[in-house]
Amino acid sequence: MSAKSTATGANAVGTDDAYNPYLAHRYPNSQAAKPVNGNDPLHGLIPRRVTATQAVNIMDGEINPFTKKPLSPNYKKILEGRKKLPVFAQIQDFYDLYSKNQIIVMIGETGSGKTTQIPQFCVYSDLPHTKGKMIACTQPRRVAAMSVAQRVAAEMDVELGKQVGYTIRFEDMTEAGTTFLKYMTDGMLLREAMNDPTLSRYSTVILDEAHERTLATDILMGLLKEIARNRADLKIIVMSATLDALKFQKYFGSPEKPAPLLKVPGRTFAVETFYTQEPEPDYVEAAIRTALMIHHAEEPGDILLFLTGEEEIEDACRRIRAEAEDLERQHPDTVGPLNCVPLYASLPPREQQKIFQQAPGPKTPDGPPGRKCVVSTNIAETSLTIDGIVYVVDPGFVKSKIYNPRIRVESLLVAPISKASAQQRAGRAGRTRPGKCFRLYTEKDFMKELEEQTYPEILRSNLANTVLELMKLGVKDLVHFDYMDAPAPETIMRALELLNYLAALDDEGNLTEMGRIMAEFPLDPQMSKMLIISPEFKCSNEMLTLSAMLSVPNVWLRPNNQRKEADIAKAALAVPGGDHLSLVNVYNNYIENKYDSQWAWNNFLAVRALQQAENVRNQVQRLMERFDLDLVSTSDERKFWQNIQKALVCGYFMQVAHKEGEKNNYLTVKDNQVVALHPSCGLDATPEWVLFNEFVLTTRPFIRTVTEVKVDWLLEYAGEYFDIKTFVDGETKRALQRAVAKKTGVPYLETRPSTGKRSRDGSETPSEARRKKDRKGK
Ligand SMILES: Nc1ncnc2c1ncn2[C@@H]1O[C@H](COP(=O)(O)OP(=O)(O)OP(=O)(O)O)[C@@H](O)[C@H]1O
Numbered sequence: 001m002s003a004k005s006t007a008t009g010a011n012a013v014g015t016d017d018a019y020n021p022y023l024a025h026r027y028p029n030s031q032a033a034k035p036v037n038g039n040d041p042l043h044g045l046i047p048r049r050v051t052a053t054q055a056v057n058i059m060d061g062e063i064n065p066f067t068k069k070p071l072s073p074n075y076k077k078i079l080e081g082r083k084k085l086p087v088f089a090q091i092q093d094f095y096d097l098y099s100k101n102q103i104i105v106m107i108g109e110t111g112s113g114k115t116t117q118i119p120q121f122c123v124y125s126d127l128p129h130t131k132g133k134m135i136a137c138t139q140p141r142r143v144a145a146m147s148v149a150q151r152v153a154a155e156m157d158v159e160l161g162k163q164v165g166y167t168i169r170f171e172d173m174t175e176a177g178t179t180f181l182k183y184m185t186d187g188m189l190l191r192e193a194m195n196d197p198t199l200s201r202y203s204t205v206i207l208d209e210a211h212e213r214t215l216a217t218d219i220l221m222g223l224l225k226e227i228a229r230n231r232a233d234l235k236i237i238v239m240s241a242t243l244d245a246l247k248f249q250k251y252f253g254s255p256e257k258p259a260p261l262l263k264v265p266g267r268t269f270a271v272e273t274f275y276t277q278e279p280e281p282d283y284v285e286a287a288i289r290t291a292l293m294i295h296h297a298e299e300p301g302d303i304l305l306f307l308t309g310e311e312e313i314e315d316a317c318r319r320i321r322a323e324a325e326d327l328e329r330q331h332p333d334t335v336g337p338l339n340c341v342p343l344y345a346s347l348p349p350r351e352q353q354k355i356f357q358q359a360p361g362p363k364t365p366d367g368p369p370g371r372k373c374v375v376s377t378n379i380a381e382t383s384l385t386i387d388g389i390v391y392v393v394d395p396g397f398v399k400s401k402i403y404n405p406r407i408r409v410e411s412l413l414v415a416p417i418s419k420a421s422a423q424q425r426a427g428r429a430g431r432t433r434p435g436k437c438f439r440l441y442t443e444k445d446f447m448k449e450l451e452e453q454t455y456p457e458i459l460r461s462n463l464a465n466t467v468l469e470l471m472k473l474g475v476k477d478l479v480h481f482d483y484m485d486a487p488a489p490e491t492i493m494r495a496l497e498l499l500n501y502l503a504a505l506d507d508e509g510n511l512t513e514m515g516r517i518m519a520e521f522p523l524d525p526q527m528s529k530m531l532i533i534s535p536e537f538k539c540s541n542e543m544l545t546l547s548a549m550l551s552v553p554n555v556w557l558r559p560n561n562q563r564k565e566a567d568i569a570k571a572a573l574a575v576p577g578g579d580h581l582s583l584v585n586v587y588n589n590y591i592e593n594k595y596d597s598q599w600a601w602n603n604f605l606a607v608r609a610l611q612q613a614e615n616v617r618n619q620v621q622r623l624m625e626r627f628d629l630d631l632v633s634t635s636d637e638r639k640f641w642q643n644i645q646k647a648l649v650c651g652y653f654m655q656v657a658h659k660e661g662e663k664n665n666y667l668t669v670k671d672n673q674v675v676a677l678h679p680s681c682g683l684d685a686t687p688e689w690v691l692f693n694e695f696v697l698t699t700r701p702f703i704r705t706v707t708e709v710k711v712d713w714l715l716e717y718a719g720e721y722f723d724i725k726t727f728v729d730g731e732t733k734r735a736l737q738r739a740v741a742k743k744t745g746v747p748y749l750e751t752r753p754s755t756g757k758r759s760r761d762g763s764e765t766p767s768e769a770r771r772k773k774d775r776k777g778k
């Protein structure tokens, strides 16, 4: 390292006595910094003026500049590989743009080294640790954030969770004061922005996989644009392999002066693509057949197969395992063992990690090698490098969310993927060696039928949570927020309406104290509301349990060959009032049985989900404590379940259905959708009013996780929403009228003038009633 420092000393910059090498640019007549320590490999660097030669020299050194320990042989081995990545060839181009611009758009082939290298390049130039700042790199998916952080920690020869870490919902693998490179889900960065609106902890923010256009990334883009105006020191990089670059450049710059683009050509290993000659009538069948064909006939190398959802994946795994065993038996000399591993979002992180395990070895010393087959949803579509994957099987479908604001229903539908997705999927092969991608659709369909890009999530989601987050971020004018693609005004209106009914926003659209607390919970607004209100109903312990149980995968197991036994076990744990109550009961029994896996197993309960619930419950409990929300249960046994039902009404009163006619049909309140109780529903009767957690569309519209509620509670705790005047004529309205008449003793007359007395409107909760009374009294 050069020692020709010509620094003029501390006085040059005023009050600081200690000479700070990283403020060298502020010292007149100085090009480089004075050594703090002669061994510091970073000595002499001027932040954000670093050259490729300087950075590579340090990487090639013997001492780790961040830990000051000798660099390991593994580091050096990985570094050799890194230097071959296309991104590495353009490190100086990157630094030129990074030094001179605040916002850069970057595009480079899958596997070219964007996610792993660019943040590291930033580290060497930005030197965030010297200013107590961090570099954030966002990922749309948790599994990507975790695995990339792990890889980069290895590349930088540091321990994961120290200098390099990750943050995902319910898990923070960083160390305050030590971590300076943080991979995180886009949702987590958005959450941080709520409490730190200028993202002051970060010196560079990298939005990765921006083509996915997740809700959180879209909102972050709007926010970052605004923050950038006020923070000249903040650098922003937006990247992906499959971006519509010009659209992003214009958005971050202007149509006349688009933001600069760094384009990295080339890839490390080729991926050969194959199409089917004819369209496949059944994509699951075709996918399973293709995986088995590869296992039977192709060279060694692991398989990654994309399907759409948990059930489909588990089912496919079972079939692939069974048929692969047959193949192995029939061809012991050519077909080795196959390890089939599922991957989907609701799988606990520990299970997800299994996709990174090595393929099984040969059964006998001379036998054919084994193979791994990962069957995944699109969570493995971007970012991931699974070492060993050579073959990708892409049937071309994804389960995608759509929201209908008119009936307030968000549903998941299987739909064709976009070209960008297909390219990302293919890009999971060819990372550590050449690969092959089998597309189970025709080339003509790829060219003609698939959309170029994935439709932005913001245009197809319920925005209640997002609007609450934006309000917390201080964005008042939701309609004119700088969206890359603005959501439908009706969707925003629906969200505002819900938040107003939940008392998170007042009638002027301002965030209330309740709304402020709700925004702190990483849960749906309805669920946060129910939790925050629950101490007033003396059931906060139970609601905490319920929120955890509703946040984890289904706990009820129902194996095909033991359905009857499973149903009997479920009935024994069910509470007659409804599924929500049964979930609380299951958890309480799990605790009474001392978290015993065997007990769970005997009762056909998913141990993993129960364990996850325990974890989520602990985390949400900490939030409750932070806001001084009492953790209480009633001592009055008769009221135990009823209190829970009442607190549920306070959160989920917009998800209520009324029984109509004789056929056990229900009509959702106000939205008037005809629905049936889902077959999994544990109610033994069909009560007049029910509250549901989910609307699902399969063979017909169903409501799932359903609990009985009383009309009096609806009137009392959600009086505004259940104001009869707002209902169209029909059975639901008549039922409400009857209930009001019964309650007040006055027959309801539609045209009755307002008396100013609003007793039948009821007040939302005991405390809100009290507050209203207090206000009147003043
Ligand atoms: N866990 C890993 N094990 C082995 N090699 C890895 C690993 N992670 C990354 N690599 C290597 O680094 C390369 C670059 O990975 P990186 O994730 O940075 O690419 P990328 O440009 O972000 O790709 P994508 O657009 O698909 O996200 C990979 O192609 C692979 O060769």
Ligand SMILES: [Mg+2]
Binding pocket: 114, 115, 116, 208, 382, 383
């Ligand atoms: Mg990447």
